[in-house]
Amino acid sequence: MPLSSLLKLFGLAAIWGGSFLFMRIAAPVLGPVLLIELRVGLAAVFLLGLALLWKKTLDIKADWKHFVILGLFNTAVPFLLFAWAAKSLPASLMSVLNATTPIWGAIFGAIWMRNRLSVKTIIGLALGVSGVAVLVGLDGAHLSPLALLGVGAGLIAAACYAIAALYSKVAKSVDAFSNAHGSMWAATLMVLPAAPFFPAAAMPDVWVMICVAMLGIVCSGIAYILYFKLIDEVGAASATTVTFLVPIFGTLWGSLVLHEHVGLVSLVGGALIIAGVALITGFSPSALMKRRAVTAE
Template sequence: MRAADFGRLVALAAIWGASFLFTRIVAPVLGPALTADLRMLVAGVALVAYFRLVGFDPDWRRWGSKYAFVGLLNSGLPFLLYAYSALYLSAGLMAVLNATAPMWGALLTVLLLGERLTGRRAAGLALGAVGVAVLSRPDAGTTRAFLAIAACLAASFLYGLAGVYMKRWAGEVPARGMAVGTQVAAGLLMLPLIPFSPPPAGVTVLVAASVLALGLLCGAVAYLLYFRLIVDIGPAGALTVTYLIPLFGVLWGTLFLGEALSITMLAGGVLVVLGTVFVLRN
């Protein structure tokens, strides 16, 4: 891997790790539905503008239904679930739980696509399960925290399901089209939830800036970086960003929100990341 590719990989992990920080700032003020929808719509508008500038046509008539379905699985519902979880969990814990997505993907490829479950993947799934159990212990006294952890795991499951769907039934869709199409389609489909959101209260410059950061930085810029990495180092290499996202999620939460890093969280996080390494490693 070239130094420039490694730099882009680390930058992408830092950006996606920061998405949990920004969600923690925005969700308590705007509510989960509005937080998730603004994140997608801002990203979608930015990507539409960029791809118009470079002359790329997403071909909505041909791929629109797939954009909508994958958008709900890979963005709309997961973003909503993470925004809900942000009301009760730390940014660092959400980032670590997010790392279970490849494990769900590995399990679903066995169940839905008939792929063989290797010993290494089985070990990775077991490590991840133990890690999640360890991470759940600090919040064992609160039902809301348990529900928030379950919401994070459900979001990661949807990421894994979206990956399986794209691998099996949407492999012919252009990657750039998938990036812009999913954000726009999911953002529009989630609009009916907005009237059920609580009225925004206490919107500050920090909250507004965090909304823009979620959409522009963690959405548009991150997708462009990710697809550039896929071209330069291949899909397997690009997926290694999953190992680094929890580290940055914990780091940003500690630095900017004053979140505590407990021994339990550190141990559970290490187990989850190790499980991810086992699952993704060829």
């Protein structure tokens, strides 16, 4: 992997890890519905500006159903669930729950697509489930009932991402930028009718509005561009290694900015989940290094 691509990978992980920090700050003030409407709306407008600049058009008539499905499962529902969870969960825990997406993907793939589970995948599933059990069963003793519900919301959000990923594999072929652009507008229209019924809990200060702007423009708009460029440069397999870095940055930002405590139980549970994801996705550091060497040559 070239140095420029490696920097994009770490930059993307830092941005997506930061999204949980920004939600943790803004969600208690704005509420999950208004926050996500602002997030997806800003992202949609930002991507529209890029589309106009790059002269990329959306074929809404042909692809609107496709955008609706992606907007529902890849954006609106998981964003809302994580924003609701952010009212009670630390950013570090949310980032770890987000990393369970490949675990859900393996489960749904086995059920819906009749994918055979290898021994490695089964071990990975066992490790991932064990990690969640550690986080909820042991760390749960220190969590409020509302926080435990937040854990459930985070897991369901990760499951939605997995559904969207599986759908994308069998859906009609639409370019990546159009998927991002169209799904953001679909999510914006989905959440909009509910926004007036869930007003902000308090008047947002300048820091909350900065968090909203960061979520919409940076964590959604710019992050998508980085991700798509990574896929073009190094392929989908290498690009998805960002999954292993996001919890690291989510924990780092939560600790540095919000002074969140990260205990041994959280570290053990997170490590089990990441190990399970590595087995399920077939991630191999040695193989990745070989790909980097070949690319460099």
